[in-house]
Amino acid sequence: MDRYNVRESEARWQGVWEEAQSFQAEEDPAREKYYVLEMFPYPSGRIHMGHVRNYTIGDVIARYKRARGFNVLHPMGWDAFGLPAENAAIERKVHPRDWTLANIDTMRSQLKSMGLSLDWSREIATCLPDYYKEQQKLFLAFLAQGLAYRRRSWVNWDPVDQTVLANEQVIDGCGWRSGAPVERRQLRQWFFRITRYADELLSAIDGLERWPDKVRTMQRNWIGRSEGAEIRFRFDGSEEWVEVFSTRPDTLFGASFVALSPQHALTAALAENDPDLAKFVEDCAHLGTSEAAIEQAPKLGYDTGLKVLHPFLPEKRLPVYVANFVLVDYGSGAIFGCPAHDQRDMEFARKYDLPVLPVVAPDGQEAEERAAWLQNLAEAAPHAYDGPGRIVNSHFLDGLPIAEAKRQAVERLEQLGEAKARTQFRLRDWGISRQRYWGCPIPVVHCDTCGVVPVPEAELPVLLPDDIDLSAGGNALEHHPTWKHVTCPECGGAAIRDCDTMDTFVDSSWYFARFCSPRASDPVEPHAADYWLAVDQYIGGIEHAVLHLLYSRFFMRAMQDCGLIDLKEPFASLFTQGMVVHETYKDETGAWLSPDQVERKGETVTTLEGQPVTVGRIEKMSKSKRNVVDTDHIIQVYGADTARWFMLSDSPPERDLVWTEAGIEGAWRFLNRVWRLTLHPDAPLAEAGAPMPAGAEEGAAGTLLRQIHRTIDAITHDLERFHFNRSVARVHELVNAITALKEDTPAAAWVRRSGVETLVRLIAPMMPHLGEELWQALGGKGLLCDQPWPEAEASYLQDESITLAVQMNGKLRATIQVPSDADKSRTEELALADETVQRHLEGKAPRRVIVVPGRVVNIVI
RNA sequence: GCCCGUGUGGCGGAACUGGUAGACGCGCGCGACUCAAAAUCGCGUUCCUCCGGGAGUGGGGGUUCGAUUCCCUCCACGGGCACCA
Numbered sequence: 001m002d003r004y005n006v007r008e009s010e011a012r013w014q015g016v017w018e019e020a021q022s023f024q025a026e027e028d029p030a031r032e033k034y035y036v037l038e039m040f041p042y043p044s045g046r047i048h049m050g051h052v053r054n055y056t057i058g059d060v061i062a063r064y065k066r067a068r069g070f071n072v073l074h075p076m077g078w079d080a081f082g083l084p085a086e087n088a089a090i091e092r093k094v095h096p097r098d099w100t101l102a103n104i105d106t107m108r109s110q111l112k113s114m115g116l117s118l119d120w121s122r123e124i125a126t127c128l129p130d131y132y133k134e135q136q137k138l139f140l141a142f143l144a145q146g147l148a149y150r151r152r153s154w155v156n157w158d159p160v161d162q163t164v165l166a167n168e169q170v171i172d173g174c175g176w177r178s179g180a181p182v183e184r185r186q187l188r189q190w191f192f193r194i195t196r197y198a199d200e201l202l203s204a205i206d207g208l209e210r211w212p213d214k215v216r217t218m219q220r221n222w223i224g225r226s227e228g229a230e231i232r233f234r235f236d237g238s239e240e241w242v243e244v245f246s247t248r249p250d251t252l253f254g255a256s257f258v259a260l261s262p263q264h265a266l267t268a269a270l271a272e273n274d275p276d277l278a279k280f281v282e283d284c285a286h287l288g289t290s291e292a293a294i295e296q297a298p299k300l301g302y303d304t305g306l307k308v309l310h311p312f313l314p315e316k317r318l319p320v321y322v323a324n325f326v327l328v329d330y331g332s333g334a335i336f337g338c339p340a341h342d343q344r345d346m347e348f349a350r351k352y353d354l355p356v357l358p359v360v361a362p363d364g365q366e367a368e369e370r371a372a373w374l375q376n377l378a379e380a381a382p383h384a385y386d387g388p389g390r391i392v393n394s395h396f397l398d399g400l401p402i403a404e405a406k407r408q409a410v411e412r413l414e415q416l417g418e419a420k421a422r423t424q425f426r427l428r429d430w431g432i433s434r435q436r437y438w439g440c441p442i443p444v445v446h447c448d449t450c451g452v453v454p455v456p457e458a459e460l461p462v463l464l465p466d467d468i469d470l471s472a473g474g475n476a477l478e479h480h481p482t483w484k485h486v487t488c489p490e491c492g493g494a495a496i497r498d499c500d501t502m503d504t505f506v507d508s509s510w511y512f513a514r515f516c517s518p519r520a521s522d523p524v525e526p527h528a529a530d531y532w533l534a535v536d537q538y539i540g541g542i543e544h545a546v547l548h549l550l551y552s553r554f555f556m557r558a559m560q561d562c563g564l565i566d567l568k569e570p571f572a573s574l575f576t577q578g579m580v581v582h583e584t585y586k587d588e589t590g591a592w593l594s595p596d597q598v599e600r601k602g603e604t605v606t607t608l609e610g611q612p613v614t615v616g617r618i619e620k621m622s623k624s625k626r627n628v629v630d631t632d633h634i635i636q637v638y639g640a641d642t643a644r645w646f647m648l649s650d651s652p653p654e655r656d657l658v659w660t661e662a663g664i665e666g667a668w669r670f671l672n673r674v675w676r677l678t679l680h681p682d683a684p685l686a687e688a689g690a691p692m693p694a695g696a697e698e699g700a701a702g703t704l705l706r707q708i709h710r711t712i713d714a715i716t717h718d719l720e721r722f723h724f725n726r727s728v729a730r731v732h733e734l735v736n737a738i739t740a741l742k743e744d745t746p747a748a749a750w751v752r753r754s755g756v757e758t759l760v761r762l763i764a765p766m767m768p769h770l771g772e773e774l775w776q777a778l779g780g781k782g783l784l785c786d787q788p789w790p791e792a793e794a795s796y797l798q799d800e801s802i803t804l805a806v807q808m809n810g811k812l813r814a815t816i817q818v819p820s821d822a823d824k825s826r827t828e829e830l831a832l833a834d835e836t837v838q839r840h841l842e843g844k845a846p847r848r849v850i851v852v853p854g855r856v857v858n859i860v861i
Numbered sequence: 862g863c864c865c866g867u868g869u870g871g872c873g874g875a876a877c878u879g880g881u882a883g884a885c886g887c888g889c890g891c892g893a894c895u896c897a898a899a900a901u902c903g904c905g906u907u908c909c910u911c912c913g914g915g916a917g918u919g920g921g922g923g924u925u926c927g928a929u930u931c932c933c934u935c936c937a938c939g940g941g942c943a944c945c946a
Contacts, residue, residue, distance in 0.1 A: 325944045335946045650873045729885035805881035810927045812881055850926050856880040858926050
C-alpha cells in the first residue's frame, strides 16, 4: 500500500497557497476583521520549538477565524536590533547587519516550511531604515509632546563593557556579559514619560478582561500605586526642610529619625564638606543591587549631625541619617523612620540605638497585657508590628483605627502647611538610551549654542554608519571617526549627534501597528490602523508579561496623544503559552548528552553504544543542557503537520509541553491513519455529493451521523477557548467511530463519507497540508483553506435515548437508558425499576429521590 | 516576607455553571496478520477484592441528596514581586 508522501505534499501545498496569495490581507470595511498576532521573533539564527508552538497556536486561530468568515490579518516580522548581533559580530568578524539578515533568511524559510497562513507581503524587520525611520519620527513626536526628555539619572553601569545596563541585564549585582560588579552612576539619558499614564495604565487593566489574571496582577504590582503624604521636616534653626514620603502618616508620633538616600541631593551637598560622608556614599554605590545582595546587606547609616523638628511636637528633635536602604528614585528619596512599625526602620534603630516608640497596638488586649506588649516592642522585640490595630501614644490620634488616623494626620498637616496628600507609583520613567551600535539612532544633535536640537524630519532617517569598529568596546558610534560630527540644523554651527541608540523594547512597542500599513510613509496610516487595530488575539510567552506588554500599552496612549492613532489598548485578548521542555541526559562523566545521542528502550536509557545514561530533570530546551530538538530535522522526517499536531495534543497550550520522541511518533501514526481512512478505507465511501439515502439516520449509521455533528459542535467550542488538546481528542474519537462503522450498506457508506469530509474540514486549521491533500482527493472544490467552517445541525446533536447514572446515597449503583425527553417522574420510575436498585432497596421505600433531568438520579435510603 | 498559580492512573491530561472521575493519547500486557520483524488491526489496562463489593482526584475538616469542582486549614511544587517607606 502506498503511503502519504509528506515532504512532497507539504512543499506542493505551500507553493499553491503562495501562488494563490491565499493569506494576503486586504482592508475591506464591508467585512469583519480579525487580527491574530504572535510575538515576533528575534532573529537569533534558527527557529526553535518554542517558536513552533507559538506559531502553530496562532495559525490554528488564524485559519479557524478565516473559515468562520473573518477578514484575517496574520503578519510576521523580525525584532532585529539587539546585543546578540553585536556579540556575534565581534566573535565572527561579520557585520551585525549581515549576520542579522542572514538569520532572517534562514528563519523565514523555516517558518515557510511550517505552512503558516501568514501574509508575507507585510513582512518587516526593525533593523531596516524604512522601519526605524518611522520610529525616529515617533521619537520626535514624543519629544514635542514632552513624552521624551533627557535628564541625569542613576543607572547600572558596567565598568568593563562601559555601558549602561537595563535592570534585567544585571544578574546578582554583576553585568551579565562582563561579570563585573555593577556600579551606580549618574548619566544623562533619554526617558519616555510612561509615568504620565501611571494611573491610566493601572485603572485600564480592569478592562482587559481577555488577558490572563496573572499578567494583569503582575502589571498592577509593577505599576505599584500607593497613597500617602509628602511631609516636610524642617531643620532646626533654619528655613530649610527635607521632604519625606510616607504611606503611614498615622505613625508620625512614633518617628525617631529621618534618613536620606546616599544619592539624595542634600547628601551630595553635605558630602562636599564631609569626607567621611563622601566615603560612605562611595561605599554604598558599590553595594550590589541584586536580590541576594540586598537581602544580606546590613542596614548602614551615617549620622549627619543635623536635626529636624517633628511637625506635631515643636520641642522634639529627630536626627538625620544617610542610610543605604533608602532609594533615591522612590518618593522623595528620604524617609522618616518609625522603628516600631517598619521592619527596616526597626533593624536600623536597634543597630544605631535609636528609640523605638510603639504607636499602634492590636485590638482586644487587656490593659496589663497591652502595657507588657508595648514595652516588649519598645525594648526587645526584633520584629516591627505592621498589623491592624488602634493608635496609642499619639495625642489627638489616640484610639483611632489606622485608616482614620492616616486621614486625620494628613488633614492636620495640611492645615499646618506641612504636608500634602500624594499618590506615589513604583513605576519609573522608561530609560531608553543604550550605549550600543545595533539599535535605532536617537534623532537629535547636541549643539553648544542651541542645546538639544531634533533632526529635521526631511533629514530622516538618521542612518547607522556601515563602517563600524565594534572591537574597541564601549560606545562604537561615539568612537566612529566622522558619524557624530554634524552641523546644527538651527544655527549651522558644529554639533554632535546623540551617539546612543534606543532600547530594543522601543522597536517592539509599536510593530503591531506598523503591520497595518507596513510600507506607509508615516508610522501608521489612520484608515489602516482604524480598520485593523486593536490586535484581536495576541499570543506569546509569559516572560513579556510586564515589559513589552506594558511598554506597548504606553506607546498607544503616547501615540494617541500625539494624534497619530486612535487607540489605547493594543491587545484586546492575550494568550500566554507555556514552554517546550525536554528531559535532560548525562553520561557517566556527568557531561550533558543531546537527545539524539541516547536511545530509549522502554524505561531504560543508554547511549547509542549502550553506555549508561542518567535521566535528569525535564527542563526548558537550552543549548547549555543540550536538550534541544532541531525543528528542521523534525519537519524533514515527519512533516510540519505532524509537528503541529503534536504541539496541539496532550498539554493545554498555557502549560509547559514535554517534547518526547514517543509523542511525535504518535502524532505521525495518527496523521497516516487519517490519510488511510480517507484514501484507503476498509469499507466503501459514497460518491461525492450523493443524496442522503434512506436509513442514514437510523441504527449504527445514525449514531455515527449524530456523533459527526456533536464533534463539529464540540471542536468549535474548544477552538474558541484554546482547548486544542480537547479538539485533538475529539478528532481521535471521530476517527475511531468512523473506523468502527464497517457495515456495507448505502446508508453507512454515505455517513462514512460525511464523516471523512467533516474530519478533513475539522483538521484543516491544525494539519493544513494533509487537509488540502485529502480535500482534493475527495473531490472538494477549490482550496480547503478557503472553505467555510462546517456547521453542526441542531437536530443531530441529541440521541433519542441517553444513559443516566443512578446513585444511591451518592454512590453510583446503576446506569439506565431513558428517552432524552423523559420527564422527572418517568425518569424516577425507570430508575426505581432497575434490578440493581431494587436489590439495594431490599423492599423498602426510598426516603427521597432527587432527579436532575439529563444528569443523574440520586436515591436516598 | 508578600501576591498568584498548580497538585487527578506508570506518563501527558479529560470531566460544561456541584451530577457516571480517569475521555483522548502515550506507555505497557495479551492476541491477530507474518517464515520473521516493522507497519497495521483487535482486546485489556486506577488500586484492592472473598467478584457481593470496597477505596480513590496532595493531607485533614466542613457545606450538600451528591464535591476533582464550593468553604476552612495544613503540606508540596512552580511562578511573580521584594530595602517601594
